Amino acid sequence: xxxxxxxxxxxxxxxxxxxxxxxxxxxxxxxxxxxxxxxxxxxxxxxxxxxxxxxxxxxxxxxxxxxxxxxxxxxxxxxxxxxxxxxxxxxxxxxxxxxxxxxxxxxxxxxxxxxxxxxxxxxxxxxxxxxxxxxxxxxxxxxxxxxxxxxxxxx
Numbered sequence: 001x002x003x004x005x006x007x008x009x010x011x012x013x014x015x016x017x018x019x020x021x022x023x024x025x026x027x028x029x030x031x032x033x034x035x036x037x038x039x040x041x042x043x044x045x046x047x048x049x050x051x052x053x054x055x056x057x058x059x060x061x062x063x064x065x066x067x068x069x070x071x072x073x074x075x076x077x078x079x080x081x082x083x084x085x086x087x088x089x090x091x092x093x094x095x096x097x098x099x100x101x102x103x104x105x106x107x108x109x110x111x112x113x114x115x116x117x118x119x120x121x122x123x124x125x126x127x128x129x130x131x132x133x134x135x136x137x138x139x140x141x142x143x144x145x146x147x148x149x150x151x152x153x154x155x
């Protein structure tokens with residue numbers, strides 16, 4: 001799965017589909033296919049802003065073209081996983097598996113995303129636990145200093 005998520009679109013492909021998209025956009029008649037091809041390239045870019053733009057184009061297609069919904073959902077899952085939006089990626093994996101429950105590639109992606117979500121959750125717990133320990137240590141130090149000050153004032 002790492003290999004799929006780290007695949008980067010060749011620059012010449014991105015430029016080719018970007019040019020086609022903008023030509024159709026200038027004519028105010030972007031076909032679903034052209035928008036999908038451009039979005040497909042963008043979600044495979046190595047730049048997060050490109051991936052986010054690809055996600056927006058795919059979300060737009062989902063609302064306007066029911067025929068390509070399966071492909072749009074798949075690349076929405078891929079795009080969100082690539083920018084570490086694992087909760088959204090999981091949502092799209094689950095939506096895809098409603099359409100095609102036995103798709104092994106999406107099942108693998110779903111497992112990858114679950115693992116990442118668990119890892120992030122454990123990191124969050126560790127950070128929160130560390131912060132609680134540090135806070136407890138500071139409070140304990142404050143109490144000890146206050147007691148020390150009281151004792152010093154009595155002498």
